[in-house]
Amino acid sequence: MNVAVIGLGPMGQAMAGAYLAGGYDVTVWNRTPAKADDLVARGAKRAGSVEEALTASDLVVLSLIDYDAMYAVLEPAAPALTGRTVANLTSDTPDRAREAARWMAERGAVQITGGVQVPPPMIGTPDAMTYYSGPEVAIEAHRSTLEVLTGIDYLGEDPGLAALYYQIGIDMFWTGLAGYLHGQAVAEANGISAERFLPNAVKTMDFRYFLEFYAPRIAAGHHEGDVDRISMGVASLEHVVHTARASGVDDSLPAALLELFRKGAAAGHGQDSLTSLVDVLRR
Ligand SMILES: NC(=O)c1ccc[n+]([C@@H]2O[C@H](COP(=O)([O-])OP(=O)(O)OC[C@H]3O[C@@H](n4cnc5c(N)ncnc54)[C@H](OP(=O)(O)O)[C@@H]3O)[C@@H](O)[C@H]2O)c1
Numbered sequence: 100m101n102v103a104v105i106g107l108g109p110m111g112q113a114m115a116g117a118y119l120a121g122g123y124d125v126t127v128w129n130r131t132p133a134k135a136d137d138l139v140a141r142g143a144k145r146a147g148s149v150e151e152a153l154t155a156s157d158l159v160v161l162s163l164i165d166y167d168a169m170y171a172v173l174e175p176a177a178p179a180l181t182g183r184t185v186a187n188l189t190s191d192t193p194d195r196a197r198e199a200a201r202w203m204a205e206r207g208a209v210q211i212t213g214g215v216q217v218p219p220p221m222i223g224t225p226d227a228m229t230y231y232s233g234p235e236v237a238i239e240a241h242r243s244t245l246e247v248l249t250g251i252d253y254l255g256e257d258p259g260l261a262a263l264y265y266q267i268g269i270d271m272f273w274t275g276l277a278g279y280l281h282g283q284a285v286a287e288a289n290g291i292s293a294e295r296f297l298p299n300a301v302k303t304m305d306f307r308y309f310l311e312f313y314a315p316r317i318a319a320g321h322h323e324g325d326v327d328r329i330s331m332g333v334a335s336l337e338h339v340v341h342t343a344r345a346s347g348v349d350d351s352l353p354a355a356l357l358e359l360f361r362k363g364a365a366a367g368h369g370q371d372s373l374t375s376l377v378d379v380l381r382r
Contacts, residue, residue, distance in 0.1 A: 100124060102244055103156040105149065105172060106189070107134040109219040111162035114188075114248055115143055117223035121247045126155035130172070149176035158241045159185045160248075166191040166199055181207035184237050186245060188213040188229065192266065193259030200233060200258035209237045212258045214265025217249060228252050230268075232260035279304060281343070281352045288346040313374050322368070322375040329376070330369040332360045 100123045104115040107129035115138050118125045127135045128146040139145050146152035149172055153159055163169050169189055173180065185203055187196070187210050196212045203210040214230040221227045227249035231238055238245065238253060245251055254260040279300060286296045316322070336357040343350040359376060366382075368375040 100244070101126070101156045103127070103146070103152045103159045104162065105129070105152050105159060106162035106164075106168075107138070108162065108164065110188070110215065110222070111160075112138065113219035113222040114160055114162060116141070117247055119143060120223065123244075123247070124156075126152050128152035149173065150179040153179040153183055157182075157184060158244055159183050161185055161187045161189050163189045165189060166195045169199065170202075177206050183208045184211060184241060185209070186211045186213055186241065188215055188248075190214060190265060190269075191262060193263040196262040197257070197259040209234060210258060211237050211241070211245075212261040213245075214261045214268075215249065216252075216265070216268065222248050226250075230254055230261040230264045232256065232262075233258045275304065275306075277352060281348070284348045285343055285346050288348050313372075316372070317374050317377055322371045322378075324370045324372050327372050328370055329360055329363040329373060332373050333357065333364055333369075336360055 100121075102118050102123050103126040104111050104118070105128045107115065107127060111127075111129070112134065115125050115127050119138065119141050125138070125143040126146050127138050127143045128149055128151070129135050132145070135143065135145050144155070146155060153173075153176060161169060161172075163172065166189060169187065180203065185208055187199060191199075196210075200210040200212065211231060211233045215222075215227075216229060217224075217227040228251075229245075229249040230252050231245070232254045234256060235253065238251065242251065252264075254264060282300070282303075283293055283296065286293070336353055339353040340350045340357055343353055359379075360373075363369075363371075363373075363376050363379045366379050368379065
């Protein structure tokens, strides 16, 4: 049981740590070598070069900031890629994932694309999941090693799919979390601490009911304004913007949403549900 991990940011360190805890023979490499010190103290082997890391194991796990970093790391060591399977758990766009899979294939390597859905402390825990796509046969060949990190949500052969699902999730994640931060800034400006508001925030940000209610309607193109209307959303967001301003808080985030809802109304959807914004956005 051996594995190589290239890229030791918080994510790569958590991954290498999970392999060490699982009894694997782990080889690590990072551009800034000091980030390997802790892992080496726990039993990892420090590769003296990228080539050494690539040839230490059949499966190489990559965890870099983006695909530019991947090319910067792998290009000079490309001959050592021949025969390797690279689990590329680096985030980037679907097109770049497809391009990288071709680039690997031209150098005799197989890329498995992965989009990790959890933060570093959750690596190796039972609920952790990663989107995977690329050759199913390669994923099956390395299933047990990949599953040391997270569960496998396999999406299909297209190497861009895992990156696409990941980016869609991250789109929702960043906007949702930014909403939390903005609301909490208004709360803080009014003397309401994050601890005090936490139970309210948890309830407010539990969108499960809404997602399950709206998803079938979006799928059916059914945007009837029977429970909510864009015109109501415009009025509501005006209140949010004014409350933020009156609290001395930057209003650019709710103002951008207000603009979107106004666009929906201007497109003739004032009496339709907010789900009609999906069509407005697609235009
Ligand atoms: N952290 C999370 O919560 C999380 C969750 C899901 C997915 N991810 C994804 O997992 C990946 C790694 O995340 P992370 O948090 O560990 O990121 P990070 O802290 O930004 O780590 C980046 C890694 O990339 C290396 N790197 C950056 N630019 C480089 C270059 N030009 N040449 C060579 N190496 C370069 C860094 O090396 P140095 O140490 O030398 O700078 C480090 O090893 C990212 O794609 C991220 O989107 C992260």
